[in-house]
Amino acid sequence: MKAGLLAEFETSEQMLEVLKHLRKQGLRELDAFTPWPVKGLDEALELPKSPVAKIVLVSGLTGAVLAYLIQWGVNAADYPLIVGARPPHAAPAFVPIVFETTVLFAGLAALFSVFYFSGLPKLWEPVFEVEGFESATIDRFWIGIDAEDKAFDAPKLQRELTQMGALKVVAFGERIEE
Secondary structure (H helix, E strand, O other), X not given: OOEEEEEEEOXXXXXXXXXXXXXXXXXXXXXXXXXXXXXXXXXXXXXXOOOHHHHHHHHHHHHHHHHHHHHHHHHHHHOOOOOOOXXXXXXHHHHHHHHHHHHHHXXXXXXHHHHHHHOOOOOOOHHHHOOOHHHHHOOOEEEEEEOOOOOOOHHHHHHHHHHOOOOEEEEEEOOOOO
């Protein structure tokens, strides 16, 4: 969000009610900033389900299969050692390495996919320049409306947000007509 409006609310219930109202009006480029997780926020923002879990599952399974195939290839196919009448393909002996490789691949996939999908590292955003916005990490709830939204009309939205109980409505980023 490079420019738009920010509205501050005292309770999460107010914020959710306003988000639903804005969605009904056709606004799609919305964001919320809260000090703690708010139940129902994902539905109010109509966020898609995160693909991270599927990526982690596929990566973990890939790690397990890769570890098993490498061990099998080295111990049973390429360089079999017959010691004490033990078979070269001893699956129980492969379990610890398979488990560790599964955890390694899944953990790395989780780390990198979370960074990728959240857009991190992001050291600065225009909303950080809004006076009082630090309360989003303490006790206030903020709604951000992107100026790029097709239904964005700054004066009308400022009036509506104020009427719906916003403590403060602030334009931020590039100059917005007021």
